[in-house]
Amino acid sequence: MAMALQASTFLHQYIYATTHAVPKSPNAIRFGILSTAMINPAAIIRPAETHPEVKITAIASRDLLSAKKYAAKYGIKNAYGSYDELLGDTTIQAVYISLPNALHGEWAEKALNASKHVLLEKPLTANASEARRIFEIASAKNLVLLEAFHWQFHPAAHVVHSLVHSGRYGQVKRTYARMTTPAKSIPKSDIRWKYDLAGGSLMDMTYVVSATRYFLDKGVPEQIISAKARRSPEDRRIDEAMEAELRWDKDGVKSKIYADMERRNVAVIVPRVWELPAVEIECEDAAQPQAGVKLNADRGGSFMMPHLYHYIQVTDKKTGHRTTQKHYNWGPKWGANSEPWWSTYRYQLEAFADRIQGRQPAHWIDPQDSIDGMQTIDMIYEKSGLGIRHGSSEKTIIAGKQ
Ligand SMILES: NC(=O)C1=CN([C@@H]2O[C@H](COP(=O)(O)OP(=O)(O)OC[C@H]3O[C@@H](n4cnc5c(N)ncnc54)[C@H](OP(=O)(O)O)[C@@H]3O)[C@@H](O)[C@H]2O)C=CC1
Numbered sequence: 331m332a333m334a335l336q337a338s339t340f341l342h343q344y345i346y347a348t349t350h351a352v353p354k355s356p357n358a359i360r361f362g363i364l365s366t367a368m369i370n371p372a373a374i375i376r377p378a379e380t381h382p383e384v385k386i387t388a389i390a391s392r393d394l395l396s397a398k399k400y401a402a403k404y405g406i407k408n409a410y411g412s413y414d415e416l417l418g419d420t421t422i423q424a425v426y427i428s429l430p431n432a433l434h435g436e437w438a439e440k441a442l443n444a445s446k447h448v449l450l451e452k453p454l455t456a457n458a459s460e461a462r463r464i465f466e467i468a469s470a471k472n473l474v475l476l477e478a479f480h481w482q483f484h485p486a487a488h489v490v491h492s493l494v495h496s497g498r499y500g501q502v503k504r505t506y507a508r509m510t511t512p513a514k515s516i517p518k519s520d521i522r523w524k525y526d527l528a529g530g531s532l533m534d535m536t537y538v539v540s541a542t543r544y545f546l547d548k549g550v551p552e553q554i555i556s557a558k559a560r561r562s563p564e565d566r567r568i569d570e571a572m573e574a575e576l577r578w579d580k581d582g583v584k585s586k587i588y589a590d591m592e593r594r595n596v597a598v599i600v601p602r603v604w605e606l607p608a609v610e611i612e613c614e615d616a617a618q619p620q621a622g623v624k625l626n627a628d629r630g631g632s633f634m635m636p637h638l639y640h641y642i643q644v645t646d647k648k649t650g651h652r653t654t655q656k657h658y659n660w661g662p663k664w665g666a667n668s669e670p671w672w673s674t675y676r677y678q679l680e681a682f683a684d685r686i687q688g689r690q691p692a693h694w695i696d697p698q699d700s701i702d703g704m705q706t707i708d709m710i711y712e713k714s715g716l717g718i719r720h721g722s723s724e725k726t727i728i729a730g731k732q
């Protein structure tokens with residue numbers, strides 16, 4: 331299911347980029363991309379084609395030939411054989427960084443020091459101390475730095491958020507967020523299995539943390555009640571799965587999260603389906619505890635890719651009655667400035683460009699929010715016994731081919 335949705339996202343982006351490509355305005359922001367990662371076309375290349383103020387002018391790879399091939403394939407003018415060379419190009423104003431997680435902090439820092447605005451893939455860094463450091467640099471240099479939690483920029487996410495906080499359903503009592511992929515679906519050579527690249531299920535499927543925190547409007551949990559990692563047999567430092575229970579504050583809201591990059595078969599032989607992230611939010615009316623609701627932001631396509639298909643489902647706990655809603659181009663903060671076909675990534679790019687151009691974006695992820703997200707991840711890793719993850723800015727790792 332999720333594989334089909336991901337493939338559909340690439341197709342969706344391609345179709346709309348082809349049919350809605352726009353000419354570039356004279357003040358278009360010149361972007362460079364650090365790495366030839368798999369996610370680039372969906373996250374930045376296609377969305378940029380439909381944005382008049384964003385122009386991808388350079389791509390960098392550790393290997394010049396790869397960069398050249400990539401540039402030719404996507405019509406990018408300049409190709410560089412190292413990330414440093416791209417950062418040395420003074421015509422580039424902003425970079426998108428899609429490197430493995432452990433390299434996010436190091437290269438964001440270098441990009442900011444080269445006076446580039448930075449759109450940085452999730453999870454922001456390997457840990458909270460790296461996150462604090464890069465935001466300090468961005469602030470000192472007055473540059474825009476954004477964690478690429480694309481799904482949060484889609485109106486559907488804001489509708490769920492406003493429903494939760496409307497008071498209509500009483501107080502939130504508990505949440506459950508999950509994201510899993512079936513066993514053997516991620517090749518063992520993938521960056522997600524590498525400890526030195528800050529892989530692991532909680533790092534990769536960090537959506538379970540970001541969605542929980544976003545829908546609840548929470549910062550850092552007061553307590554990690556439990557955190558259980560299922561360690562990878564190939565590298566015991568890597569969590570192939572992580573399950574945790576978090577308590578937020580004295581109002582007692584509890585959240586369960588479950589991330590699994592190797593979800594086991596049912597009864598050993600029946601394979602699982604690939605699940606995109608999903609979140610269930612349970613509310614309760616204090617006066618009539620049985621009259622609360624369960625609010626699902628997942629049915630039909632997940633909050634992660636609402637541009638393909640989704641609906642928000644509200645279930646009355648007492649009667650079992652369900653109502654559903656869909657939202658593509660309406661949100662509490664959106665007016666005419668969006669299109670129903672925009673993907674989560676396109677919304678995100680709009681906000682990032684708005685911020686650089688000095689306009690107020692429809693949504694933003696504040697530095698403290700991203701830092702708190704990394705702090706939450708650190709706390710879960712610590713509680714699980716695996717220990718916090720490390721980035722290349724903290725160790726002497728050369729970003730060279732292994
Ligand atoms: N927002 C979203 O929807 C998604 C976000 N992501 C995030 O994007 C980032 C990249 O993920 P993904 O596209 O799957 O990554 P890939 O494995 O496809 O690409 C990572 C790139 O990093 C570069 N790189 C630099 N050093 C290394 C190294 N030591 N080992 C491997 N690659 C290296 C390589 O580029 P080169 O050889 O050109 O230098 C490589 O192509 C991750 O942080 C991930 O969490 C991933 C998927 C979806």
Ligand SMILES: O=C1OC[C@@H](O)[C@H](O)[C@H]1O
Nearest residue numbers: 332336452511522534535
């Ligand atoms: O960000 C992501 O989104 C899609 C997932 O399948 C992937 O592992 C992750 O990196």
